[in-house]
Amino acid sequence: MTGPRFTKLAQSLPATVPFVGPEAQERNMGRAFDARLGANENIFGPSPKAIAAMQSAASDIWMYGDPESHDLRHALADFHAVAPENIVVGEGIDGLLGYLVRLLIETGDSVVTSLGAYPTFNYHVAGFGGALHTVPYHGDSEDLPALLSKAAEVDAKLVYFANPDNPMGSWCKGADIVAQLDAIPEGCVLVLDEAYVELAPEGTAAPVSIDDPRVIRMRTFSKGYGMAGARVGYALGQADFIRAFEKIRNHFGMNRAAQAGALAALQDANWLQETRAKVAAARDTITDIAAKYGLTALHSATNFVAIDCGRDGAYAKAILDGLVARGVFVRMPFVAPQNRCIRISCGPEHELALFDAALEEVLAELG
Template sequence: MASDLNIVRPEVKQLTPYNSGLTIAEVQRRYNPRKISKLGSNENPLGPSPAVVSALTSYAANSHIYPDPAGQALRTRLAEKHGVAVEQIILGNGSEDLLSVICRTILRPGDRMVTLYPSFPLHEDYTTVMGAEVDRVGLDAALEIDVDLLLAKIGTGPRLVMFANPMNPAGAWLKPDDLRRVAAAVPAQSLLVIDEAYAEYAEGDGYLEAPDAMRGKDSDWIVLRTFSKAWGLAGLRIGYGIVSTSLLTGYLDRVRTPFNTNGAAQAAAIAALDGEAHVRTVVELARTERERVRSALEEAGYRVVPSRGNFLFFDTGTSGTDISEALLAEGVIVKPWKQPDYERFVRVSIGTAAENDHFLDALSKTRS
């Protein structure tokens, strides 16, 4: 048997394993701490609404039947929510599934994709797998989005422009006028994809939702959303895209697998949409606690990137991996960032007040 696996495509060999974060069970086995606060994956600490639990119980009896491959009931609800045609909605096994579908539909070997950096790794990984080039736009010296550089790179006509707003992991976001400038700058031959996984947390003054910025734009665009974060359905894997035209949706549908969203996830997402009050509670907790944790980190001397997500990205001043490992011993799970130039940074999710206190107390012990 060949040891270097020449049958594997070279693009795949370029990838590094995705850092999906440690589970509670893994930390329990390694350190057996008195308590564990899982703050590494930007999960909603309050969980889904009670209506979701009820919907999942009711659905269980139908588990032997294939789900609706078109997800028509959920797509109809989402179209109503966003004021678009049903044909402009596409469902995915989490929004990350749709990132793969988009890259497989659009990118060719040698194409170029412009993205913000540090990035959600799958934006880059799926681009690399297709043999396309990743063109990064890093944060500026103030740890804000370098809008002028982003506009300059967009102006060169890349095949794809794809980034998260707010950014993951940084939490930085495009101000409304900047987002409008970006939308206007994308040439007709490019596709603009904006990943709004954290839009619910970002809503309010100073933030413009991408679908509103895209309306009336002639060129093609896709806005991605997920039920994994504010809606509390991370374990069910359900996300969706709002697509500029039904024609583009049709091509994406040819690439996605026919049953890419399971029936339980579809039922849970429909029930979740009835729980807007629950989501408002989740978002308010995240916003209040995010500011409290940010203030505490800054008072302790850490440099923190301003964030509109349910997480904070901060410079530890040393190895983020070492700090994260020390926190694990105290029962706190965070995510050390491992992309080049950001190895000193850690991303911490905003949990309950008790979980955040656990994190701050454990972090203080790493400096003693």
């Protein structure tokens, strides 16, 4: 009984988990978090209309979702003033990044990202045998010129850039990205992760021509629209590029209620506006809390704030551990020098007050 003969690639992969979920931490601690401020979830939640749509769809869940996500895709096309053929809907940006990497990357192909940027992208690159090359952040921002220069150097097929950035919350103008597109090397694709763009200042979304085959943009209902648990993302790109996803995607992979919820969320522009206001206020609150204890909150265009704890990664980790032990779920960047920070999701006053109180205790304890 030899059992499965895994591919060489599969044998070589570690059983990596990009992130440990808060539920696993709660099970390990034997208690629930009082404040869930670590996963960049949007605690203000989805539009009540989206909730109602999902609830209504629950009794129809015996039906598969439409494999074409027709209604959602057409609504998104109208929203972005592009054709439905420019959009593919998938199981969150995570799922779409997996498909994208699979389409482009085979063993040994070069990929470029920032050192310390989104780990799930790296997980997919490793999972398809890609050779990942990194460039450091410039200050606390991803460095697009350096990324594109590295891409040319290593003949990359794919380069990842998030705007706004996670985990730092930094951002640039979309027009500044467009101005750099001609620096994308021949045969390289820029994947522009705009997961947080609905929460960013006007002008952050990159006005990339939809017919430009060098760029694919990722969007999601997880952040601004508050539906992380629904798993609805989409990619915007040139029609031929988008069509390639049809070759490999899990056509019946979308949850039917999530499709309905996302459509309702998209149509409730007022709720998104209110969310933007709540998030902006929460960012200010987090900034004030940090300042109260002599820490520096970084400017953020997202629904989280990185707080510079002013010393090294070990110190920030000690603060994080102290917060977690006090029932406040937060996370932190993985890589120096960004790991001098902790990262706090925006949330209602009550949860931020719990964070405030826990932080005060932890800092007092650490001295």
